Amino acid sequence: MAKFKTPFLDELEKGPWPSFVTDIKRQAKTKPELEDLLGQVELSYKDKETHWKHGGIVGVFGYGGGVIGRYSDMPKEFPGVAHFHTVRVNQTGGFYYSTEYLGKIMDMWERRGSGLTNMHGSTGDMVLLGTTTDQLEEIFWELTHDMQTDLGGSGGNLRTPSCCLGMSRCEYSCIDAQAICQEMTMHYQDELHRPAFPYKFKIKVSGCANDCVAAIARSDCAIIGTWKDNIRIDKSAVAAYVNGELKSNAGAHAGRDWGKFDIVKEVVNLCPTGCMSYDGKELTIDDKECTRCMHCINTMPRALRPGVDKGATLLCGAKAPILEGQRLATVIVPFVKTEGTFEEIKEVINKLLDWWMEHGKNRERIGELIGRMGMREMLKATGLPPVPQMVKEPRSNPYIFWEESEVPGGWTRDLAAFRKKHPL
Amino acid sequence: MDIEELKKKIMEWAEKSTKPKFYFKDIGKAAPELGPREIKKAVTALVQEQKLEYWSSGSTTMYGVKGKGITEEAQMGTHEE
Amino acid sequence: MAYDPKNPMKDRITDIGPRHYKEFMPPVIKKNFGKWLYHEILEPGVLMHKAESGDEVYTVRIGASRLMSVELIRDAMKIADKHCGGYIRWTTRNNMELMVDDKSKLQPLIDDIKKNPMFPIGGTGAGVTSIIHTQGWVHCHTPAIDASGIVKSVMDELFEYFQSMKLPAQVRVAMACCLNMCGAVHCSDIAILGFHRKPPFVQHEVISKICELPLAIAACPTGAIKPATVDGHKSVSVNGERCMFCGNCYTMCPAMPLMDAEGDCVVIMMGGKISNRISAPKFSKVVIPALPSNPPRWPEVVAAVKNILEVYAKNANKYERIGEWAERIGWERVFEKCNIPFNVKTIDDYTLAYNTLRTTTQFKFT
Numbered sequence: 001m002a003k004f005k006t007p008f009l010d011e012l013e014k015g016p017w018p019s020f021v022t023d024i025k026r027q028a029k030t031k032p033e034l035e036d037l038l039g040q041v042e043l044s045y046k047d048k049e050t051h052w053k054h055g056g057i058v059g060v061f062g063y064g065g066g067v068i069g070r071y072s073d074m075p076k077e078f079p080g081v082a083h084f085h086t087v088r089v090n091q092t093g094g095f096y097y098s099t100e101y102l103g104k105i106m107d108m109w110e111r112r113g114s115g116l117t118n119m120h121g122s123t124g125d126m127v128l129l130g131t132t133t134d135q136l137e138e139i140f141w142e143l144t145h146d147m148q149t150d151l152g153g154s155g156g157n158l159r160t161p162s163c164c165l166g167m168s169r170c171e172y173s174c175i176d177a178q179a180i181c182q183e184m185t186m187h188y189q190d191e192l193h194r195p196a197f198p199y200k201f202k203i204k205v206s207g208c209a210n211d212c213v214a215a216i217a218r219s220d221c222a223i224i225g226t227w228k229d230n231i232r233i234d235k236s237a238v239a240a241y242v243n244g245e246l247k248s249n250a251g252a253h254a255g256r257d258w259g260k261f262d263i264v265k266e267v268v269n270l271c272p273t274g275c276m277s278y279d280g281k282e283l284t285i286d287d288k289e290c291t292r293c294m295h296c297i298n299t300m301p302r303a304l305r306p307g308v309d310k311g312a313t314l315l316c317g318a319k320a321p322i323l324e325g326q327r328l329a330t331v332i333v334p335f336v337k338t339e340g341t342f343e344e345i346k347e348v349i350n351k352l353l354d355w356w357m358e359h360g361k362n363r364e365r366i367g368e369l370i371g372r373m374g375m376r377e378m379l380k381a382t383g384l385p386p387v388p389q390m391v392k393e394p395r396s397n398p399y400i401f402w403e404e405s406e407v408p409g410g411w412t413r414d415l416a417a418f419r420k421k422h423p424l
Numbered sequence: 425m426d427i428e429e430l431k432k433k434i435m436e437w438a439e440k441s442t443k444p445k446f447y448f449k450d451i452g453k454a455a456p457e458l459g460p461r462e463i464k465k466a467v468t469a470l471v472q473e474q475k476l477e478y479w480s481s482g483s484t485t486m487y488g489v490k491g492k493g494i495t496e497e498a499q500m501g502t503h504e505e
Numbered sequence: 506m507a508y509d510p511k512n513p514m515k516d517r518i519t520d521i522g523p524r525h526y527k528e529f530m531p532p533v534i535k536k537n538f539g540k541w542l543y544h545e546i547l548e549p550g551v552l553m554h555k556a557e558s559g560d561e562v563y564t565v566r567i568g569a570s571r572l573m574s575v576e577l578i579r580d581a582m583k584i585a586d587k588h589c590g591g592y593i594r595w596t597t598r599n600n601m602e603l604m605v606d607d608k609s610k611l612q613p614l615i616d617d618i619k620k621n622p623m624f625p626i627g628g629t630g631a632g633v634t635s636i637i638h639t640q641g642w643v644h645c646h647t648p649a650i651d652a653s654g655i656v657k658s659v660m661d662e663l664f665e666y667f668q669s670m671k672l673p674a675q676v677r678v679a680m681a682c683c684l685n686m687c688g689a690v691h692c693s694d695i696a697i698l699g700f701h702r703k704p705p706f707v708q709h710e711v712i713s714k715i716c717e718l719p720l721a722i723a724a725c726p727t728g729a730i731k732p733a734t735v736d737g738h739k740s741v742s743v744n745g746e747r748c749m750f751c752g753n754c755y756t757m758c759p760a761m762p763l764m765d766a767e768g769d770c771v772v773i774m775m776g777g778k779i780s781n782r783i784s785a786p787k788f789s790k791v792v793i794p795a796l797p798s799n800p801p802r803w804p805e806v807v808a809a810v811k812n813i814l815e816v817y818a819k820n821a822n823k824y825e826r827i828g829e830w831a832e833r834i835g836w837e838r839v840f841e842k843c844n845i846p847f848n849v850k851t852i853d854d855y856t857l858a859y860n861t862l863r864t865t866t867q868f869k870f871t
Contacts, residue, residue, distance in 0.1 A: 008801040012654050015661030018623040020572045020643075020653045027574035037643070044642035044651065045800040048766035052646040053759045056479040056486075061513050062471060064478040064485045070644060073759070086644065090523035095595040098529045099582040102593065106575045106582075115575040119595050122639065122687045129572075129644050141508035144518035155478075155485030156448065164597060167539035168530060169554055169562065169604075176539065178526045189520040194471075195478065195485035196448045196464040209781035213597050216786050217692035217779045249824075251546040252630030255671035258823050270824060272783055295783045295824070302543045320686035322751060323726045325856035328692070328786055357460040362447040363484055363726070444717045481756045483685070486720075493717050 003032075004039035008046060024116065031115040033080030033130070040078045051078075058085055058133050060140040064195040066151030067136055083132040084114070087139055088125035088152035090185065093178030094165035095120065101147065108142050123202065124162030124213075125152035150189075156199050158191040163205035164212040171301065172294065173207025174225030174310040175338045181205045183342055184349075191353075198360035201353070208306070209294045215315070215329070220366045221349055222315040222329040225338075229307035230287040231296070237303035238263070238283045249299050267296050311337045314348055316378075317367025327367040332382075334389040348382065355381035376401070430455055430466040435475060435489075444493030445479050445486040531592040533562045533606035549668050550626035551615070553608075563611045564604045565618060568625045568635050568660075568667055571599040572643060572653050580621060588614040598677075599635045600628050630670035633663045633814070637679040639688040641699075647752030648682030649699030649769035650798045655680060658802045659697070659810050666814070673821040673830070676814060677778070684751055694827040695810055696774035696789045699798070703768035704729075704748035705761040709740040716758035724753040770795040773809050776828035776839075787828040790861075792840070794850035816843045841871040 002025070012021045021038075028034035040051050055069025068086040075082035089105065105126070109115060114130030121127040131139065143149050152160035161184045164170070166177030184203050185192065191201075204215035205223045215222035240246045241261060247254060248261045263283065268276045275289035276296065285296075287307075297304045314336060315329035336344050355378060356366045370378050379386055388394075404411045425433075437454035438446070452463050467487065470476040479486045509515055527535060537556035544554040552564040567581070581601055585593040588610060594602045601624075605614050618624045628634035636659065639645065641652030659678065666672060680697035681688030690696035712718065721741055722730045729747035733740055743754075743761075754761045773796065777789030792813075796805045813827070820842060821830035831839045840847045853861045 009654075011801040012657050015657070016625065016664045017657055017660035017667075018568065018570050018625065019657060020570045021657075023570070023572070023574045023577050023623065027576050030576075041642050041651075045654070048769065048798055048800060049764040050642045050646060050648050052642075052644065054482065054646040054756045056481055056756075057477065059478055059480065062468075062517075062519060064471075065480065068480070068482045070646065084644070092523050092529055093526035094530075095597075096526055096529040096534075097593055099585050099591040099593060101524065101529065102578065103582060106578055110575050117573050117575065117578065118571050118640075119569065119573050119578065119599060119601075120571070122637070122689060129640075137510065137513060138508050144521060145506065145516075147524075148521060149524050150519075150521050154482055155480040157485065162597075165594070167541075168526070168534050169541060169564070171541040171543055171554070173539075182523070182525060186522045189522055190468075192522075193520060194464070194468050195480075196460055196467070198447070198449060199484055211779050211781065211786070214689060214692065214779045216781070218689050247545065249630070250544050252670055252675075253823060254546065255549070255631065255669040266823065270783055293781050293783055298782060299824075320689060320691050321855070322685055322749075326691045326788055328788070357449075360449075362449055362723075443719045445720055481724075481753075483756075 002028075002038070003035035004042060006038050006042040009038060009042050027115045031110070033114055034116065036072075036078035036080030037084075037114070037116075037130070040072060040074065040081055043074070043077075052084075055083075055085070058136060060136050060151065063151060063193045065154035065157040065193060068154055070130075081114075081130065084130040085133065085136065087113070087128040087131060087136070088121065088123075088154060088160065089128060089143060090150050090152040090160050091120055091124050091126050091162065093163050093181045094168050096165075096168070104147050105143075105149075108139065108147070112139050112142070123152070123159045125160050151193070153192045153200075156195040156197045157193065157201075158188050158197070159200050159202045160192065161185045161188075161203040161205065162213055164207050166205070166207045170207055172210060172297065172306065174227050174306050175205070175207055175223070175312050177205040177207045177213075177223075177225065180223055180312075180338060180342055180345070184346075187341075187346060188349075197353070197357060199363045199365055201356075201366065203349070209292055210298065215318075217318050217328055218320075219318055219329060220316065221352065222318060223312045223338075223345060224315065225310065226292050226313050226335065227307035227310045228335055229309040231285055231290065231307060232305040233283060233285070234303050234305075235282065238300065241300050241303055246300075246302055250301050263300075267299050270295055311335050312345070314345065316352060317365070317370050319365045319367050323363070324368045324371055327371070329367070330370075331390050332378075332384055334387060348384070351382035351384075352378075374401075425455065425458065427466055427469065430458070430462065431470055434463070434466055434470060438476065438487075438489050445488040447484075447486055451487060529592065531562070531590055531604050531606065533560055534604070536560065537562075546629045546670070549632065549670055550629055551611070552629060560606065561608065562604050562606055563608060563614075564602050565611075565614055565626055566596070566628045567601040567603070567618060568628050569595075569599055569601050570653060570656065571635070571638065577623060581624070584614070584617050588617065596628075598628070598637055625664070625667065627668040631672045631674050632668075632670045633660075633666040633672070633676050633678060635667075636660060637677075637688050637693070639680065639682045641682045645682060647685065647755060647764075649701045649764065650682050650771055650803075651800060652680060652682045652688075654801055655697060655771075655803050655806060658807050662807045662811050663814065672814075672818050674824050674826045676817070676827065678810065684749070690774060690777075691788055692777040692779045692786060693789050694775065694778060695813055696777065697806060697810065698772040698774060700770050700772050700795070701750035701752065701763050701765065701768060702770060702795075703763060703765045704743050704745040704750070705752075705754055705763035707735075707741055707743060708760040709735040709738045712741065712758065712760040713739040716760050718758075721754050721758040721761060724757040726751060726753060730754055766798075769798050771798050771803070771806050772796075773806070773813070775813055776831045778826050778828050780826075783824065784826075784829050784832075789828075790831075790836070791851050792843070792845050794848055813843055835869050837869050837871045
């Protein structure tokens with residue numbers, strides 16, 4: 001028998017999409033605190049207002065992130081959720097799990113938490129929702145000792161890096177996104193757990209320009225796979241697409257009759273650079289002019305593949321609008337090889353972090369710092385060479401901040417000599 | 425400056441601060457001649473020694489002198505009882 | 506060996522990071538790592554990836570609400586144990602994926618998945634996949650609206666597009682329950698955003714006891730909070746005209762709540778994307794500045810999302826994302842076609858406003 005009547009939430013048990021209400025109700029049979037959660041959420045549905053408060057002191061000893069404090073504002077009515085803290089567990093690259101490992105976490109979370117999770121949170125962590133302060137150290141102990149895993153980031157830390165599934169199961173991936181993500185996560189453990197940044201810093205790795213992990217929109221440092229040489233063409237597969245033997249876009253449009261595949265209309269004419277042509281028999285690509293948008297490859301994956309000289313483009317500074325306006329990440333390194341332990345990438349990240357830690361104001365993302373101080377200062381501090389790939393177009397105002405050292409003769413002048421030529 | 429001396433300087437600054445919680449960047453004022461990486465080492469040690477503690481809003485993190493300022497009980501609202 | 510509260514530092518392990526991903530890959534994935542040739546979507550929600558070795562892996566994608574119980578995850582794990590050698594993965598959009606290494610194993614896997622109504626198959630190709638979203642009333646302290654309930658209501662209505670691939674291109678829907686936008690709605694084809702419209706209360710008689718006033722003051726990104734003494738209480742004052750309704754002050758100080766059933770509303774945005782395919786990534790744009798927040802099923806929001814989706818589906822070219830379609834026909838035409846009244850509040854007046862104004866005489870009459 002349910003502890004609270006939930007007429008509003010019951011409405012959300014109808015319909016074909018999986019119902020979180022049905023799910024929580026079932027779990028509440030063994031986790032009675034979820035009865036209180038249902039009660040509180042039902043009240044929110046009635047009040048149209050949340051009933052949670054934030055709590056900032058809770059955490060595990062020695063870590064400044066990974067736990068988010070949460071309290072009910074009606075602890076007497078809903079004692080089971082009086083404390084309901086979040087634990088962020090660092091996900092594995094590409095979100096792969098064995099049931100043995102995942103099962104251990106689930107068992108632990110049933111014992112020590114509410115039995116509710118987010119698979120996964122917006123940053124990428126496995127999010128365990130709802131536990132009490134006295135369980136936090138126990139949870140951390142079990143995660144590190146019994147499951148050999150660790151907490152993720154929160155607050156003014158490096159946030160848990162995340163990636164797409166990369167080369168593990170995607171033919172488009174130009175880089176080993178998981179390896180880069182793992183290496184960055186391990187290399188920056190101290191930055192991930194112990195806050196010393198002005199604000200959050202996110203690293204995201206996508207294997208190609210399709211950017212399934214939204215690196216360009218959501219990360220302070222985006223690492224996106226690309227290539228420098230020519231798209232590999234399988235001529236016979238091109239012919240097979242043209243004559244309809246192969247389904248375009250891997251069958252992604254199969255649910256509607258779009259007519260016969262038309263390579264000129266659907267590939268050549270949609271190429272953003274116009275670098276492709278098809279003469280009725282052969283597809284040619286002027287690869288030097290290609291900007292690697294992935295459209296032709298996505299459309300004819302069996303005929304076209306990225307080149308073999310692969311690496312990554314580094315971009316910096318994406319964020320949601322708050323506070324100085326939304327930003328997409330912008331190019332800072334057009335191409336870097338991704339080999340070994342990715343030292344070249346780390347070097348760039350280290351320089352970005354140093355500059356930001358020195359000049360960033362409290363709660364200023366690095367993109368906003370670039371906005372405030374200009375690319376010029378960022379490039380000077382990091383030593384990255386200015387290249388045209390960094391801009392869509394050059395500046396349209398000439399208000400250039402020249403430095404004294406850049407002007408012939410410097411700024412110190414002889415007034416007497418000047419006045420001799422130009423009397424007052 | 426050795427780390428013990430730096431730790432002492434940071435604690436003196438923190439105890440004197442009128443703000444109960446401060447950003448990492450503000451702690452740098454305790455020893456403006458040093459870079460953030462050195463400050464961080466000392467601050468991490470002070471957290472380990474339970475002299476400083478973290479406070480997190482979820483999106484940003486602050487430091488405070490352990491036990492000074494708002495407590496978990498105040499945040500939970502049990503102050504009424 | 507277990508945690509000893511008297512001696513928390515004893516045998517403490519820290520900084521070990523996540524488990525290595527290679528431990529958790531199905532053998533066929535591990536074997537063909539980096540050697541995949543191509544993929545095909547066999548039917549909505551079912552993918553086949555072919556490797557250079559000739560190996561094939563068949564993937565079934567299952568839509569999930571990102572809020573999942575241990576029991577539901579165990580249900581999925583049971584299927585993974587029975588069919589998939591004990592491996593499971595999630596996608597970046599909160600779907601689950603179960604994989605088998607032979608075509609003969611595919612149908613039995615699908616049959617078992619279909620036995621559970623909580624496991625809908627779909628979310629591939631030119632359709633709608635799971636909505637990226639935030640916590641809402643289930644677990645957040647600053648939301649203007651719920652998240653899971655709106656996602657459920659919208660996905661129920663868009664379900665046919667989750668299970669089919671008949672749109673001009675993929676449509677990525679995202680939602681965030683306040684302007685802090687944990688759900689990254691700023692680059693989605695269709696975005697649902699909760700918004701507060703009333704500045705916070707100040708509970709003068711208790712604020713100095715439960716909050717640290719300097720922190721509440723410093724928390725305000727626009728400097729709208731100032732120290733004040735009210736009726737003899739040490740407190741703060743809020744300049745409502747400068748308030749941007751972010752809730753940062755409430756995060757620092759529970760005596761400054763800003764949620765308000767009457768004022769809180771839903772913003773609808775559209776036309777964003779993250780992929781670099783054909784055109785550059787784009788921001789979502791506000792097309793409806795405020796819809797009422799009507800739990801439990803938010804009919805106005807659901808109708809608005811469905812309307813945009815279906816007008817787009819009818820009018821856009823193959824491969825065209827919502828934002829690309831809007832740019833081709835012009836935003837003035839988008840408002841007309843979607844029958845959305847243009848509102849002064851959709852004209853930007855924030856930090857980057859000028860970029861969005863029209864600087865040409867080229868436009869369409871509507």
